[in-house]
Amino acid sequence: MQRRFDDILVGSLELFCLAAETGGFSRAATAAGVTPAAVSRSVARLEERLGVRLFVRTTRTIRLTDAGRAYLVHCRQALDQLAEADREASGQQSEPAGRLRISVPTTYGHYRLLPLLAEFHRRHPRIQADVHIGNRNIDFTAEGFDLAVRVRKPPDSGLVARHLEDAELVLVASPDYLQRRGTPGRLGDLAEHDCIQFELPSTGRRIPWLFRDGATEIEMETEGPFLLSEDVLGGVSLACSGGGVFQAYRFTIEREIAQGRLVELLPRHGGRSRPFNLLYPHGRHMPLRVRTFIDFLLESVRAGFSAAD
Template structure:
């Protein structure tokens, strides 16, 4: 294989990544044990080699250009792979280590994933976990995430997808609401009830309620005087306090249903679910810490199905 980089060029790439991560030539210099002038010269050599500006510079700050950010993401992944390959060969990374950045929807995070993280770190104490709880779609490359979990994930050739579970849906209400408004016994009865709606933050669309009716799947766009967006737990809280009916995931309200503070409504029309999918970038080396976390989650989904 023909040599493409010399030692100086590889060192310049490392200093460039340090400067991008630290947001400062001075901080990168301190981290690398060199002078700020040496960092500046290294990055200037890279820019000359590439024929493009990597940073926008002012007297007080530096900021990656569009080309610089794209180059940084590729270089960071390449350097990470080199480090991990060296550790594996030397037998030093027998255990997963390093930072794992994950993005999870708020509800799924609170009720499914966050409670599991201490158990994962008991197995792999060398892994640090940075959790992003949000219902928005993230940019894996631009934001540096290793893994995301999403509902109804769309096909994407740049991402690997692993099915986690089909989360069962249930319609709930507080006993005091049912005492006041009556208990619906058919899907047509929903038209006479206050049905709390949920609006998707990505599209502003209000989602339909899903049912099974005589073996056929039905979708109903329920109506009412309340609508929540961004956080499904808002609808659960409203239902708990007697605002109306709400369709949500059973795993969120299992405790309340057992205690009787919430009641399942129209169970004979239930059985529908929505899929949760684990996503991570395709076509790149999968770090040991990410492989370990994926295996751990897949193991946990088997426990949920018991």
């Protein structure tokens, strides 16, 4: 088999990743214990081999080109896998280590995942967690993610979905708003109220509100003066400030209800929920750090997220 890589190339990849992640050749040189000229030569060697520019350079800064950003994702994955192979071969993999990349929605991120990370770090200090908090769908391969939490499993047979929980939905408004506009007594009354809308970034569609009427499940389109996008927690903030009626996950507004900042509405029509799932690619070799985090998160779900309380 013809060799495609040598020690010099692998070292160049490491210095390229350092330069991209630290934002400069000098900072990368300091981290690696080499000279800035050595970093520059390594990057130039890669660019010549690939036939593309990886960085746009000015006198003071560098920034990745589009090709450089795509190359960084794959290089980081490859270097992480090499490091893990070394640990496994040398018997050091009994302690999970390395970089873990997770994508999580704003609701689940702030109220479920982030409160757990300090405990996870105490248990596994050699794992570095890179957390993307946002509501757009991510590309596991192109963006280098290990795991994602989503309400819906994308129509992709290459993904495994592990159910985390069914998050109950609650209709709320502030006491100030209800004093001004009255309290809805039935679902039909919502047509006369300011209903705070949220638009799904992936589809551009407004999220319908979910209710029960006895044994019948209802999906309701509502109207109102406010349309939010990207961060659904903005609806909670707007409702607390008297902006209108909003349907939110109970775990995001429990404290506000207990403090009297929000009032639960139409409870007899409640009880609907949406599922949260943990997603990861099917068939990909799963590093120990990823398996460790999956076990930790599922354990926390079973314990009722006690670490976050």
